Amino acid sequence: MAPGYEVARPARERGLDLGASRRSKEYYHHRHPSRLRDLERCRDNGRSKGRELSNGYSHGRSPHQPPRRRPSGRTEDRGPSEVSSGSGSEKSGEPSLKDKDRERRENGVAGVSQEDAKTSPSKKRKHSPVTCDGNDSKLQARDAVSGIREINPVAAEILMYHPHPLLDLSSPSSIADVHSPMNLDVSVDSQKAQGHEEIRIMDEQEEEYPTMRNILKSRWADADVEEEKVFVPKKKKSVSPVDSIERGSIKKVTSPELGEVLVYNSVGSSSRLSGSGVVQGSANRNLEVDKGDSMDVEEEAGDDSPAGHRLYSDSESDVCRSRSPEHTLSPRRCINMLQGCRTVDEFERLNTINEGTYGIVFRVRDKRTGEIVALKKVKMEKEKEGFPLTSLREINILLSFHHPSIVEVKEVVVGSSDKDIFMVMEYMEHDLKGVMETMKQPYSQSEVKCLMLQLLEGVKYLHDNWVLHRDLKTSNILMNNRGELKICDFGLSRQYGSPSKPYTQLVVTLWYRAPELLLGAKEYSTAIDMWSLGCIMAELLSKGPLFNGKSEIDQLDKIFKTLGTPNEDIWPGYSKLPGATIKFGKQTFNRLRHKFRAVSFTGGPTLSEAGFDLLNRLLTYDPEKRISADDALNHEWFRELPLPRSKDFMPTFPALNEQDRRFKKHMKSPDPLEEQLMKEQGSIADRGLFD
Numbered sequence: 001m002a003p004g005y006e007v008a009r010p011a012r013e014r015g016l017d018l019g020a021s022r023r024s025k026e027y028y029h030h031r032h033p034s035r036l037r038d039l040e041r042c043r044d045n046g047r048s049k050g051r052e053l054s055n056g057y058s059h060g061r062s063p064h065q066p067p068r069r070r071p072s073g074r075t076e077d078r079g080p081s082e083v084s085s086g087s088g089s090e091k092s093g094e095p096s097l098k099d100k101d102r103e104r105r106e107n108g109v110a111g112v113s114q115e116d117a118k119t120s121p122s123k124k125r126k127h128s129p130v131t132c133d134g135n136d137s138k139l140q141a142r143d144a145v146s147g148i149r150e151i152n153p154v155a156a157e158i159l160m161y162h163p164h165p166l167l168d169l170s171s172p173s174s175i176a177d178v179h180s181p182m183n184l185d186v187s188v189d190s191q192k193a194q195g196h197e198e199i200r201i202m203d204e205q206e207e208e209y210p211t212m213r214n215i216l217k218s219r220w221a222d223a224d225v226e227e228e229k230v231f232v233p234k235k236k237k238s239v240s241p242v243d244s245i246e247r248g249s250i251k252k253v254t255s256p257e258l259g260e261v262l263v264y265n266s267v268g269s270s271s272r273l274s275g276s277g278v279v280q281g282s283a284n285r286n287l288e289v290d291k292g293d294s295m296d297v298e299e300e301a302g303d304d305s306p307a308g309h310r311l312y313s314d315s316e317s318d319v320c321r322s323r324s325p326e327h328t329l330s331p332r333r334c335i336n337m338l339q340g341c342r343t344v345d346e347f348e349r350l351n352t353i354n355e356g357t358y359g360i361v362f363r364v365r366d367k368r369t370g371e372i373v374a375l376k377k378v379k380m381e382k383e384k385e386g387f388p389l390t391s392l393r394e395i396n397i398l399l400s401f402h403h404p405s406i407v408e409v410k411e412v413v414v415g416s417s418d419k420d421i422f423m424v425m426e427y428m429e430h431d432l433k434g435v436m437e438t439m440k441q442p443y444s445q446s447e448v449k450c451l452m453l454q455l456l457e458g459v460k461y462l463h464d465n466w467v468l469h470r471d472l473k474t475s476n477i478l479m480n481n482r483g484e485l486k487i488c489d490f491g492l493s494r495q496y497g498s499p500s501k502p503y504t505q506l507v508v509t510l511w512y513r514a515p516e517l518l519l520g521a522k523e524y525s526t527a528i529d530m531w532s533l534g535c536i537m538a539e540l541l542s543k544g545p546l547f548n549g550k551s552e553i554d555q556l557d558k559i560f561k562t563l564g565t566p567n568e569d570i571w572p573g574y575s576k577l578p579g580a581t582i583k584f585g586k587q588t589f590n591r592l593r594h595k596f597r598a599v600s601f602t603g604g605p606t607l608s609e610a611g612f613d614l615l616n617r618l619l620t621y622d623p624e625k626r627i628s629a630d631d632a633l634n635h636e637w638f639r640e641l642p643l644p645r646s647k648d649f650m651p652t653f654p655a656l657n658e659q660d661r662r663f664k665k666h667m668k669s670p671d672p673l674e675e676q677l678m679k680e681q682g683s684i685a686d687r688g689l690f691d
């Protein structure tokens, strides 16, 4: 955490985070009593035996451990040092002392002192358990013909602030009267709200979830049953913003959760508001929205919003690290959503950049301002039933986020037909995948540090705001020639929260997919993004993918061959995962150090002890023990020599995105999901200006 962060961060949010973690743990206790017991046992073992199996990686604290800033981190959950192995054989019989010594030597991790081995009595989960709300809590809209029908809340969110023909919700020519985070009076024009009814949302397996309520629950919900009764409605009325709109009435919302939802819909992000102090800090202030007016939340933020004055400050320091309170605080951004969308005709097409599964990206010039921007057209080919949910999510999340390591969506524009929706994004010259294909030498350690810091900052920001990216990979990391890195492609991302329905496992491109996903875990957490970051860090250092499996089994095989076969000792709960029944060859040792030597005479990638420690922590099998973004940012590696390179001195490359990169042969991860989607959508040749 950056110095001063605690001070700048709204007290309410801080309290919430703590509460959320506590509740997370309670929830976890409730749902997984045995697993938690196992975990405690494992930790005890680690302490008593003085070592722990890996790549439940060896977690000696010593020189590489971030300083303990609070008595909670995952780091303290770890047992004392040791290195990989994680051999299945170790479960049945302890390896010999010779083996242990060899392991230590091979992994370059020394044992830890007794003092290091001590763990704090108070432990906090680092990665919230993830599931989505299985309650029947979809938002509803009243269909003129068939009566009430369900509408996805994600759609509701975006719809409410994008008054263009397709998403015609019309501007809420209304007044949202914010009295307090606990009480919101909202009045909305009911007739205009009927635009909702025309929207149909493509749903997917996991998507019958109330996004907002997930957040609400995870942030606000208490174990208190009474509160549940009051605030989590069985009959969807009173809490749904859509419902509120339908009635066209002033609705008094008594829940902080609902307050958050309503404001969320107005300006874009609940997390933004909840963290910004806009709502909580502006009790009894009116948030007036007149037709045609910009809904400028900044003005409403008032003095008591610590983030309020820094909405657009991206000031860069000389050093690569860009941490500052305004970046870690919840994001806030003013977007004039009530003036209608511009059309794509206001942009001059320069070239097609690339085509992904969900969109095709163009480099364009804004005719009005002359600015070069990227235009991502949402693919609608297969979306006969409505606007694709992946795109709604992406637009929604990106519009509400503002962070130097997250690509900025400036606005949404429409094409000639109702169906065509484009995201206008800041333009970046390359993506990391393309850059690495161009480079002759891999990045140096100091350059990797610069990139990893930026990446970790972005991921920390996402996780702090309850978003999982779920598809971190080199092609989703954009770069420019100012040394800046930005995460893009939020098509698979989602908000996470508290109990109960499992998420889809088909997330994250194969090479970057965490072992728990590959093994079929139905619940997962922010730790899946951290695994991807481990794979990316290794790739940055070696200029090649770390685990380039051809299928899920092959991917697991490659991981196990390098990090050792996991077992119940190093990863409690492993044996219960569906994929654990598959027989893999036994690999006793963690061989990662063979790929990243402390000193290399053959030109292979080198990595210091501290760097290797961080890499192992990112690639720890047990998601519970895997390092969090916050702790990774404080890792010793970033403080030791060579220091992270300044962004200004990062290497530059010819702008790859000035070319059409669609048909370039890339090393491509053979992700079954991706391939299947590509096949379904077919290849797209140029058809029109922005087709």
Ligand SMILES: Nc1ncnc2c1ncn2[C@@H]1O[C@H](COP(=O)(O)OP(=O)(O)OP(=O)(O)O)[C@@H](O)[C@H]1O
Residues within 6 Å of the ligand: 353, 354, 355, 356, 357, 358, 359, 360, 361, 374, 376, 407, 425, 426, 427, 428, 429, 430, 431, 475, 476, 478, 488, 489, 490, 491, 657
């Ligand atoms: N803002 C931007 N500036 C420049 N190039 C971009 C930008 N956004 C995306 N791109 C390029 O377009 C490619 C595809 O974009 P993106 O990943 O957002 O699409 P997608 O359809 O969601 O992809 P995927 O198939 O990975 O899910 C990126 O790899 C990058 O090369």
